[in-house]
Amino acid sequence: MMAAKDKNRQDRPETEEAMNENEQNEIIDNDSTDSETAEQNRGFHINIHILLRCAIVLIIGFSAYTLYIWNKGVPSDYDPNYQTTDFDIEPLDNIIPLAPDKLEGHEDDGVTTILCLGNDPMTGDSGKGGVADWIAAKTNANVYNGAFTDTTIAAQYPTYNDWYMIDGFSFTYVATSLASGDFDAITQAATYYYDESFLTTTTMLASLDMNSVDVICIMYDGRDYINKHPCDNPNEPNDIITYTGALRTGIEAIQEAYPHIRIVVMSHTFCHTINEEGNYENGDRTDLGNGTLSHYLQRELDVCMDYGVSFIDNFYGSVNEDNYLEYMTDYIHFNDAGRELLADRFVQCIFPELAQEQ
Numbered sequence: 001m002m003a004a005k006d007k008n009r010q011d012r013p014e015t016e017e018a019m020n021e022n023e024q025n026e027i028i029d030n031d032s033t034d035s036e037t038a039e040q041n042r043g044f045h046i047n048i049h050i051l052l053r054c055a056i057v058l059i060i061g062f063s064a065y066t067l068y069i070w071n072k073g074v075p076s077d078y079d080p081n082y083q084t085t086d087f088d089i090e091p092l093d094n095i096i097p098l099a100p101d102k103l104e105g106h107e108d109d110g111v112t113t114i115l116c117l118g119n120d121p122m123t124g125d126s127g128k129g130g131v132a133d134w135i136a137a138k139t140n141a142n143v144y145n146g147a148f149t150d151t152t153i154a155a156q157y158p159t160y161n162d163w164y165m166i167d168g169f170s171f172t173y174v175a176t177s178l179a180s181g182d183f184d185a186i187t188q189a190a191t192y193y194y195d196e197s198f199l200t201t202t203t204m205l206a207s208l209d210m211n212s213v214d215v216i217c218i219m220y221d222g223r224d225y226i227n228k229h230p231c232d233n234p235n236e237p238n239d240i241i242t243y244t245g246a247l248r249t250g251i252e253a254i255q256e257a258y259p260h261i262r263i264v265v266m267s268h269t270f271c272h273t274i275n276e277e278g279n280y281e282n283g284d285r286t287d288l289g290n291g292t293l294s295h296y297l298q299r300e301l302d303v304c305m306d307y308g309v310s311f312i313d314n315f316y317g318s319v320n321e322d323n324y325l326e327y328m329t330d331y332i333h334f335n336d337a338g339r340e341l342l343a344d345r346f347v348q349c350i351f352p353e354l355a356q357e358q
Contacts, residue, residue, distance in 0.1 A: 091317030092301055095310045095349050098262040106211070106260035112141040113212050117174060118219040118266075121334055121342060122147030123197075129336060131219060131266075134343030139351055144213075146174065146205050148198055153220050154229040154246040158239070165189040169198060171220065172240045175250030178210060179257035210258050217346060219266035219314075221332055224296065226273050228288050231299045243296060247303045255307065263309040264350055266342065267297055269319035272331035280331055284321060312349050318342055 116122050116132035122145060124130025136143035148169040155167045167173065168189040177183045183206040190199040224243050232244040238252075239245035251263060272280040273288060283293040291299075297315045304311040318341055319327045319334070327338030334342070348355040 089316050091313040092297070092315075093311065093313050093317065093349060094301065094305060095312075096308055098260075099308075102259045109212055111212070112139065112214055114139070114141050114143045114215045114217055115208070115213045116143060116145050116147055116217045116219070117171065118147040118217075119151045119221060119223060120147075120149050120332070121219055121221055121339060123149050124339060129339065131339050131342045131346070132217075134340050135217065135346055138343055138347045139354055144204065144208060146201060146208075148174070148201060149195065150223070151220075152224045152227055152229065153250075154224055154243050155240045156227075156229075158241050160185060162189075165193055170240075170246065171218070171250045172246040174205070176253045178205065178208075179253035210261070213258070213261050215262045215264060215350065216254065217264045217266060217350075219342070220268060222268040222271040222283055222293055222296070223332070225268070225283060225288065225290075225293055226271075226332070228290060230290050231296060243290075244299050244303050247300065248307070251303070251307045251309060263307075264312065264346070265300065265304050265309055266312045266346060267300055267314045268293065269314045269334075269338075269342075270321050270324050271328075274331060282321070310350065312345055314342060314345060318345050 114135060116135065118131075120130075122130045122132045124133060130145065130147070132143055132145035132147065135141070151166060151169045151171075153171040155170045155172055156164055157167060160168055160173070168186045173186055177186055183202060187199075187202050187206065190202040193199070230242045233239035233242045237245060238249045240249055247265075254261060254263060270293065271283045273283055273286055275281050286292065287295075290296075293315065297313070301311050301313070319338055327334055327341055329335050344355070
């Protein structure tokens with residue numbers, strides 16, 4: 001019995017020692033596993049840091065490259081020495097065909113007939129070589145020149161006075177005479193006027209069959225601006241001593257009498273005014289009391305739009321501040337090249353099929 005107890009006492013330490021040894025091995029194994037896990041985690045964290053750093057480097061590099069490209073820009077084809085005749089501003093053309101109902105009851109004779117009204121651009125030098133002549137040459141139409149030199153659209157006085165006879169040849173009086181067929185007043189004025197061509201032109205207009213006319217082309221230079229005619233009268237839209245009032249009165253008279261006629265208004269071009277010292281002043285920068293040339297241009301366009309007539313912009317589309325030396329002989333008059341250019345604009349806008357053939 002004692003021997004068995006002693007034996008048990010001897011076996012217990014061995015067992016305890018074995019157990020302690022196993023526990024120690026487990027602890028060692030656990031420590032090893034924890035170490036390996038820690039190493040793996042440490043390596044995983046390092047990889048994330050590297051990836052973040054790489055991403056930051058890529059972003060910075062891409063941003064730097066983008067900034068470099070942006071600063072570098074793209075090659076420009078701008079040549080400061082290049083000369084061009086093209087316009088930076090689009091012409092204010094407003095081309096309106098005649099409404100078909102306006103031709104009802106009118107018999108077409110098959111011949112294109114154009115009547116030109118206006119002043120110096122139309123008449124040319126000594127009544128020859130004007131815009132009217134160039135239009136005839138470029139269209140092969142029957143063209144009648146009813147223009148009077150040195151006249152204006154607006155009248156100087158609200159009623160006609162014998163001592164200021166040139167008023168009788170302003171646009172209002174010519175247009176109303178054509179509409180009514182009564183030329184007695186301007187024929188009398190032309191008889192006493194110093195320019196003999198006025199009587200010749202008046203006689204032609206009085207005998208012209210307006211039913212045969214297909215187009216009326218109206219062009220006056222910047223003389224209304226130079227003569228300081230007011231642009232309009234807010235209280236009387238048809239005031240004939242104003243630029244727009246006279247234009248309204250004349251267009252209304254023609255449209256009521258001859259609705260079958262297509263009316264085309266060609267604007268003034270660039271010109272100068274002459275100051276008290278005799279020096280030229282830019283018409284588009286000098287306000288003589290009623291606006292600059294561009295103001296007169298806009299008001300003329302407004303009237304044309306109100307009455308549904310075609311408008312050809314020569315101020316921006318033909319002879320302008322950049323090229324006037326090539327086409328003008330002085331502050332307001334044109335040379336042959338200038339008058340031909342104006343005729344070309346008329347043909348291009350109103351008879352484009354003929355312009356393509358030329």
